[in-house]
Amino acid sequence: MTLLARFENLMQKKFLVLGINHGGHDTSAALMLDGELISACEQERYSRDKHSRRFPSEAVDDCLKQAGMTIKDVREIAFAFDPVYHIQEAYLRPALANAEHINRIINDADRIKSNFLVENVIREQTSFNGPIRYLNHHMCHLASGYFPSGFNEALLVSYDGVGEIEAGMFATGNDGKIEVLHRDNLFPDSLGLLYSAITFFLGWRHHCDEGIVMGLATYGDPDHQIPEDERTYAEVFEEILSSKSMYEYHVSKDWITYHKERDTWVSDQFRAVFGEKRGEQEDITQHHMDIAAALQHRLEEIVINQLRAVREETGLKHLCLSGGVALNCSLNGKIQNAAIFDEIFVQPASGDAGTAVGACYLSSVHMFSAMKPKKQHNFYLGSGFDDHDVDIALKKHGLSAQTPEDIYTATAQRLAKGEIIGWFQGRAEFGPRALGNRSILTRPYPAEMKDYLNKRVKFREEFRPFAPVVLHEYLEEYFDIQQESPHMLIACQATAQAADKIPATVHVDNSCRVQSVKESNNKRLFRLLTAFFKITGCPVLLNTSFNVKGQPIVNFPEEAIKCFLNTNIDCLVVGDHMMTKE
Numbered sequence: 001m002t003l004l005a006r007f008e009n010l011m012q013k014k015f016l017v018l019g020i021n022h023g024g025h026d027t028s029a030a031l032m033l034d035g036e037l038i039s040a041c042e043q044e045r046y047s048r049d050k051h052s053r054r055f056p057s058e059a060v061d062d063c064l065k066q067a068g069m070t071i072k073d074v075r076e077i078a079f080a081f082d083p084v085y086h087i088q089e090a091y092l093r094p095a096l097a098n099a100e101h102i103n104r105i106i107n108d109a110d111r112i113k114s115n116f117l118v119e120n121v122i123r124e125q126t127s128f129n130g131p132i133r134y135l136n137h138h139m140c141h142l143a144s145g146y147f148p149s150g151f152n153e154a155l156l157v158s159y160d161g162v163g164e165i166e167a168g169m170f171a172t173g174n175d176g177k178i179e180v181l182h183r184d185n186l187f188p189d190s191l192g193l194l195y196s197a198i199t200f201f202l203g204w205r206h207h208c209d210e211g212i213v214m215g216l217a218t219y220g221d222p223d224h225q226i227p228e229d230e231r232t233y234a235e236v237f238e239e240i241l242s243s244k245s246m247y248e249y250h251v252s253k254d255w256i257t258y259h260k261e262r263d264t265w266v267s268d269q270f271r272a273v274f275g276e277k278r279g280e281q282e283d284i285t286q287h288h289m290d291i292a293a294a295l296q297h298r299l300e301e302i303v304i305n306q307l308r309a310v311r312e313e314t315g316l317k318h319l320c321l322s323g324g325v326a327l328n329c330s331l332n333g334k335i336q337n338a339a340i341f342d343e344i345f346v347q348p349a350s351g352d353a354g355t356a357v358g359a360c361y362l363s364s365v366h367m368f369s370a371m372k373p374k375k376q377h378n379f380y381l382g383s384g385f386d387d388h389d390v391d392i393a394l395k396k397h398g399l400s401a402q403t404p405e406d407i408y409t410a411t412a413q414r415l416a417k418g419e420i421i422g423w424f425q426g427r428a429e430f431g432p433r434a435l436g437n438r439s440i441l442t443r444p445y446p447a448e449m450k451d452y453l454n455k456r457v458k459f460r461e462e463f464r465p466f467a468p469v470v471l472h473e474y475l476e477e478y479f480d481i482q483q484e485s486p487h488m489l490i491a492c493q494a495t496a497q498a499a500d501k502i503p504a505t506v507h508v509d510n511s512c513r514v515q516s517v518k519e520s521n522n523k524r525l526f527r528l529l530t531a532f533f534k535i536t537g538c539p540v541l542l543n544t545s546f547n548v549k550g551q552p553i554v555n556f557p558e559e560a561i562k563c564f565l566n567t568n569i570d571c572l573v574v575g576d577h578m579m580t581k582e
Helices: 003-012 057-067 083-097 099-107 109-116 118-126 137-146 191-201 210-217 233-240 268-274 286-314 329-337 352-367 387-396 407-416 448-457 472-478 496-501 523-536 557-566
Strands: 016-021 028-033 036-042 076-079 132-134 153-159 166-174 177-186 241-243 249-251 318-322 343-346 421-424 438-442 467-471 490-494 511-517 540-545 571-574 577-580
Touching: 016 057, 016 352, 028 057, 028 352, 036 057, 036 352, 057 118, 076 118, 076 352, 083 099, 083 109, 099 109, 109 118, 132 352, 137 153, 137 166, 137 177, 137 318, 137 352, 153 286, 166 191, 191 210, 191 249, 191 286, 210 286, 210 329, 233 241, 233 286, 241 286, 286 329, 318 329, 329 343, 329 490, 329 511, 387 557, 387 577, 407 421, 407 523, 407 571, 407 577, 421 557, 438 448, 448 540, 467 472, 467 523, 472 496, 472 511, 490 496, 511 523, 523 540, 557 571
Parallel strands: 016 076, 076 132, 153 318, 318 343, 421 571, 467 511
Antiparallel strands: 016 028, 028 036, 153 166, 166 177, 241 249, 421 438, 438 540, 467 540, 490 511, 571 577
């Protein structure tokens, strides 16, 4: 066979790329066929350890299963991390510049070896013997936001903890090409790690509970004076986190320790000003609320000032956000409300899980150089189920189910009476937000519904809010937002009508983390909302993830049944099957 014939034969095959995120938290896998994303799964949903660090073997298997493929069909693995670049930049270059960093190489020798030999792990876990492409962590974040946004031209921004060495990156996207503007926000100058440090100090788990601190911040006031100090909380956080230029921010090493040791996070100076770390079971005081408020305020100040300057510099009218910090929906809401850009797109799996998707895009761009952004708002890409799976789960627990003629009206009638519904449909969402396929739903009134859910169903802190899910055509009647919000990642202010009609979804600062639903986004959720609206005149439901505090979202019918049986959920709907506790 001639070389040309071999090439033509190769090109006739479909280009199936498997994206993998491994080596840190939120390990995941994604699968892309000829530039189309067809599955994406998070390992935590299978191993049931939240923010899993395990190799995503089961996520890989399910991605292939959902696509009807095997590992033999995969043409390339795209790995969302560059281990050699990481070792060079995070260890070798600093050691050459300063001998003190040699000690860090010695202490992290096992980690360095593990990163360097990661190919062995990939091949052992996947049985793949083809090419592996190693890609920059933040470039994967940027690609994960740009290509599914549908914006041909956009500013691309990634903020997170740390990748290989970068903690953030700015780029432009133009006609499918990504050009980096700035990549010099380097560890330890990290917005994500600073937020994690304060999360740890306030008594929660770093790299896990940052969203709790975001919710707590609304109860605080950054302009309060710190006890036994002449400064306000905001003034101290201006010392901790400062802006160096249009693109750069700086975290003062006087206040942190995460750059030189593990598990302490903040310095003696920080504790001298703010007191000792809050214990997990200790009461939450106004002092803790004010710390959270000052952190959130300073984050918003730094990011919005940067985005204003870069928007003016580049003239770009659209923004794509990714990286773990982009899961901060309060920040996203402030960006949207500031009207810096005509529209923003936030990657639904902005945390590290989403880099597996970005890796697929970058790999596919190498194969299809003419690939352009294409609007992709369907992130129901995870595990699925069928009636056989439901039957097995029911028999295992000795349960029976009804199959109403109209599941939407039957469920809406229960919702209208104030029942709490476990709503388990189709394929699982990719990312941390339940968007109507793995959700707990109830009516958004009265206001006390929020307290009941937190205490009796979710078993979590009483101050934490719940999200409204609304029929798209009524979005602006209930919420002050100027764009669609299909992924529940933009907080906005409630209108007077919302504050009156759906109080259980309105936070203490009058904000709502809204999800807008079109029939094209989620047909079954759209039909349920429509049925509820016909009965009640209200186009909004309260939506929260189908899990309890500390556990991943349920992934399979049996897990949904267990959660239903062990909480005060009144009714479980799995596909067209309804189970009640009557």
